[in-house]
Amino acid sequence: MMKKTYGILLIGCGHIGRQHIEDLYGKEEVRVVATVDSDADRASAFARRYGASSFGTDYRPYLADPSVDIVIIATYTDTHLPILRDCVAHGKHVICEKPVATDLAGAREFVRLVKSSDSKVAVSHILRYNRSYRKIKELIDDGEIGELRMARMNQSHRAGEPEHPWDRFLRLMQDCPPLVDCGVHYADVMRWFAGSPIVSVGGVSAKLDADSPIDNYQIMTMELANGCRGYYEVGWSRNVSSNNDKDFIGTKGHISLTMAANRTDGVRDSDLIRIYYGDAEKPDRIIENPSIYKDMYAQFRDLVDMIENGGEGMVPIDDVFEAFRTVVLAVRAIREGRRIVLAEEPD
Ligand SMILES: NC(=O)c1ccc[n+]([C@@H]2O[C@H](COP(=O)([O-])OP(=O)(O)OC[C@H]3O[C@@H](n4cnc5c(N)ncnc54)[C@H](O)[C@@H]3O)[C@@H](O)[C@H]2O)c1
Known part of the structure; x- marks a missing residue:
């Protein structure tokens, strides 16, 4: 057909x-x-x-x-x-x-x-469609590192590199701080990986470039209902590095993710997923995972499936809202110097 x-x-x-x-x-x-x-x-x-x-x-x-x-x-x-x-x-x-x-x-x-x-x-x-994030979700769900306890997620951009002109960030920051703009991805990944809601947020921020209109470096800390914890760190600045490895730490080991673009070993066409076990007898596991960072076609196919067969697709709209509310309240928590319990906070 x-x-x-x-x-x-x-x-x-x-x-x-x-x-x-x-x-x-x-x-x-x-x-x-x-x-x-x-x-x-x-x-x-x-x-x-x-x-x-x-x-x-x-x-x-x-x-x-x-x-x-x-x-x-x-x-x-x-x-x-x-x-x-x-x-x-x-x-x-x-x-x-x-x-x-x-x-x-x-x-x-x-x-x-x-x-x-x-x-x-x-x-x-878009991270929901990324093959390496999907692989790590599968490993966590299979109990490969025991129970997930901590996620360390940095996603910063060194502005001024050809792909990331400073002017583009200045325009984006007129609408939202980096923690909102990019943090929606990572609040979502946190809930998705842990399989549990985020219950409270806090954080700190700093202004790294004198001509930035707002604080352009932010850290959000997250506590989840199942005891899991995580942080997300973001800088859009001429002064930060773009070393964006991620670690997901459990009760029996941890998983590290290095995206192809961040690899320093010359390999460019696959992400590196490493599993380290707490048990010293168990050797590390290395997964070379071919992946497209932003798999727009996979998202398009998801939308086509929604159109042709109904359903909410891989990212339900309530999850989108939850992630957005989490980061907006994290920015409020930073501004007001307090932790915010999401269920108790009015919009
Ligand atoms: N999903 C992701 O991973 C991801 C990554 C980067 C940016 N974004 C988001 O994408 C959006 C755009 O960011 P960008 O980095 O591509 O910015 P950009 O400045 O590179 O591009 C935006 C373009 O939209 C055009 N534009 C703006 N308003 C318009 C309008 N009303 N009608 C027609 N054209 C208009 C501008 O002229 C510009 O060419 C932002 O919301 C940003 O947060 C998402």
């Missing part, structure tokens, strides 16, 4: 918009209908590069086009909610970048729109 072809409208031809469309444009069930960016040159360059039949600076006319089935929202965070509202009003399915909004009221409205419409919406909690 021929696969159905899905017409795609990409809104936002920047850093993450490129990663979405780069992964999708050659696939047999994908047709890139149009690329849109408020910068016309970017929209036109993307249309040429990815074979779109049209480009523009305003997405709204394309929402009336019946050949558009799926809209990818890859614009700044403060535009996600209004664009989603327009998309679902026109019956379009959506892949939307995280965070869903800039504050809790906006995030609640986002969830309400998703739940009350017939459109299917996948929010880009």
Whole structure:
């Protein structure tokens, strides 16, 4: 049977918009209908590069086009909610970048729109689709390191490198601090790996660059209902390193993850997962895990499955909201110098 072809409208031809469309444009069930960016040159360059039949600076006319089935929202965070509202009003399915909004009221409205419409919406909690994160989840669930007790997660970017210009971070920080923008991924991973809700958050922050508008280095600590603990650390700065290894520590050993891009041994096409056992007699285990860091096609297939077969997909919208609320309250906890118990805190 021929696969159905899905017409795609990409809104936002920047850093993450490129990663979405780069992964999708050659696939047999994908047709890139149009690329849109408020910068016309970017929209036109993307249309040429990815074979779109049209480009523009305003997405709204394309929402009336019946050949558009799926809209990818890859614009700044403060535009996600209004664009989603327009998309679902026109019956379009959506892949939307995280965070869903800039504050809790906006995030609640986002969830309400998703739940009350017939459109299917996948929010880009992209680590859920990453093969190495999925492998580690499987190892933890299989009891490979006993009971998970602690997660150490750093995801920092040394700004100024070609892939990460400082200006891009300055624009992102107008909407959300790094702990919200990127932390939604790791609050979500924490709950997902531990299989338990986060009950309280706290943390510290610092301003590392004099021209940063806000504190651009933050640490969030998390306590979970099952006794597991974790922290997430993020810096968007010219002064931090991008050494982003992750450790998941259990009662019988730990798992370390080094993403392909962070490897120093010359291997570039697979992530390195190492399992170290507390029992000195048991040799370490090494897994070379070929993986795509941001597997946009896997997310697209998840959305197609939601469209064709129903269901909530791999990242239920309530999980998206929980992760967002966790990081917003962590920022509040840092600002007010206290720990916040999530169940007791009003929005
Ligand atoms: N899932 C992830 O891992 C991940 C990674 C990076 C960024 N993001 C998110 O993606 C979003 C974009 O970030 P980025 O790093 O790609 O930024 P970027 O500055 O590289 O690109 C954003 C693009 O959107 C365009 N744009 C903004 N508003 C628009 C509008 N109303 N209509 C049309 N075009 C518009 C801008 O001109 C720009 O080209 C942010 O919400 C960010 O948090 C997610």
